[in-house]
Amino acid sequence: MYTKTLYRPxxxxxxxxxxxxxxxxxxxxxxVTFRSVAVEWxxxxxxxxxxSSEAMVRDSQKTENLFKRAPNEQAYAVQIFGSNPNHMAETxxxxxxxxxxxxxxxxxxxPMPKITKTGAGxxxxxxxxxxxxxxxxxxxxxxxxxxxxxxxxxxxSGWNTEHLTWKDAAQAAVDAGAxxxxxxxxxxxxxxxxxxxxxxLAQLAQMLHPQGISVFGSGDLFTxxxxxAMLEQTDCDAVMFARGAMGNPFIFKRxxxxxxxxxxxxxxxxxKLKTGWDELLILTQELGEERACKEMRKRFAxxxxxxxxxxxxxxxxxxxxxxxxxxxxxxxxx
Numbered sequence: 001m002y003t004k005t006l007y008r009p010x011x012x013x014x015x016x017x018x019x020x021x022x023x024x025x026x027x028x029x030x031x032v033t034f035r036s037v038a039v040e041w042x043x044x045x046x047x048x049x050x051x052s053s054e055a056m057v058r059d060s061q062k063t064e065n066l067f068k069r070a071p072n073e074q075a076y077a078v079q080i081f082g083s084n085p086n087h088m089a090e091t092x093x094x095x096x097x098x099x100x101x102x103x104x105x106x107x108x109x110x111p112m113p114k115i116t117k118t119g120a121g122x123x124x125x126x127x128x129x130x131x132x133x134x135x136x137x138x139x140x141x142x143x144x145x146x147x148x149x150x151x152x153x154x155x156x157s158g159w160n161t162e163h164l165t166w167k168d169a170a171q172a173a174v175d176a177g178a179x180x181x182x183x184x185x186x187x188x189x190x191x192x193x194x195x196x197x198x199x200x201l202a203q204l205a206q207m208l209h210p211q212g213i214s215v216f217g218s219g220d221l222f223t224x225x226x227x228x229a230m231l232e233q234t235d236c237d238a239v240m241f242a243r244g245a246m247g248n249p250f251i252f253k254r255x256x257x258x259x260x261x262x263x264x265x266x267x268x269x270x271x272k273l274k275t276g277w278d279e280l281l282i283l284t285q286e287l288g289e290e291r292a293c294k295e296m297r298k299r300f301a302x303x304x305x306x307x308x309x310x311x312x313x314x315x316x317x318x319x320x321x322x323x324x325x326x327x328x329x330x331x332x333x334x
Contacts, residue, residue, distance in 0.1 A: 006231045007259035010045075010238050012214055013150030013179035015102055017075060019044035020238035021227070021252050024218055025079040025105070025154075029246055033283045034299075036070035037275065038245060042252035045238070046076045050107050053082030053091040054118075067099050077103035077152065081110065083119030083130070085137035092138045096145040103149060104142055106135055106178075108169065109156045111188040122156045122188035125165050131155075132172035139177030150179035154218075157200050160189040170204055180214040182240060192243075196220040202234040209235070216240050224255040224264055231259075247302020249275065269307055270334055276303040277330055284323065293321050300326075309333070 010017040023030055023038045025047035030038075035046040048067050055063040067078040078101040082088045092104050108131055110121030117123075124131040131153070139151045153173040158164035170181045185200040186192070196219030205215040217236040221227055222244040230239050245251055250267045257264035279299065283292040300317040304310035316329045 006228060007256055008237075010214060012103060012152060014148045015075065015150050015179075017045050017238075019256070020231075021045075021255055022216065022238050022240040023047060023245055023252075024240040024242035025049055025077075025107070026242050026246065029299075031066070031283075031286075032068045032070045033279060033286055034249070035076065036072055036282060037279050038249045038252060039070065039072045041249040041275075042256050043245075043249070044252075046070075046073060047105060047240075048076065048078045048101075050079050050081045050110065050115075051091065051095070053080055053084065053087040056080070056091040056094060057087050064098065067095055067101065069099055069101070075102040077101060077105045079105040079107050079154070080138075081107040081115060081120045083124065083134065085134050088134050089137040089141035092141045092151075093145055096142065096149060100146075101149070104138060104151050105182075106138060106151065106153045106173075108134075108173075109154045109182075109184050109188075111156065111186075111191045116188065122159065125156055125169050125188065126159045126163065128165055128168040128172040131169050132176045135173045135176035135178055151177055152180040152182065153178045154182040154184070156188055157183065157185045157197060158187050160187050163187075164200075166200060166204065167207065170208065174208065174211060174213055178213070180216060180237075181208060182216040182218055184218040186219060198230060198234050201230070201236055205235045205237075214238070218242060224251065224258040227251075227255045228258055247276075247299060247305055272303055272307065273330055273333060276300050277326070280323065280326060289323055290321070293323065293326065296320075296326070 010020045021044050023043045023046040027049050030049050051066050078095050080091050108124040115121035142149050155169050157166045183204055185197040201217045208215050214237040216238045217230050218240040221241050227239045254264040280296045297318050301314045304313045320326045
């Protein structure tokens, strides 16, 4: 049994989105090129890779490239990370002035040690007051540039199982002006192991919906059926695909079909490889042929995962260094 209401518009403060299927911020993947591909395949909202506030205040050109808008992105969010409220505020202002994103998202969920050791990412979950201070600084800074741009926060369930601070952290962020909360219901210590606890996501939705705050879910979303189950079981407002979208931008189209019609069409072997080829061409325009070809090795490995003959293709892709080499591999496969 399915219901059309599972696929629905979403409100984030004053921002209105036509649908609730989002591409999560994913380091090394959700660059301007892949985001554009995801939009082509039905992503309703996309998030950039994490932008370092420390690098941004140093005027890093490389950092600026992270939040460039794709031509087909009608709405997108730039995610920033850091622990210094002043630097986070300055970063938000600079981004709004340079790129005019639809939303500024604060990362309080990344569990990687190189991020948490600086007090950023999920380290902010250890003391919700710190998250409040950072969020308030960003909200105040955004208001000086464009008051209609919402500020949102992505959290985890806590630092570890002994410190499940999601409830206090979420409320602190909302009190500081966050218009929506995304939760990946694993602890920082779990990283990506174990299983995401969707019951926490459901509790968060129950807690924040009466306050008029949207809640988005992430974690263990690898199939359209996973997304449908999360929406049904948790009453979250939107689902955010991360690892499930890597090499699989088709998940947005297929999930929308499932939510609206109860079934979805398969994507052919040829169409998957053609999409990878299109991504390579776009990435080449962004990075140049040499860098794009090296980057697409891992992306083509993701595109061919689970495909018949995929293992042999991956052996060839990991050695490809030019567009002509990719073209030769694909022509033989197709």
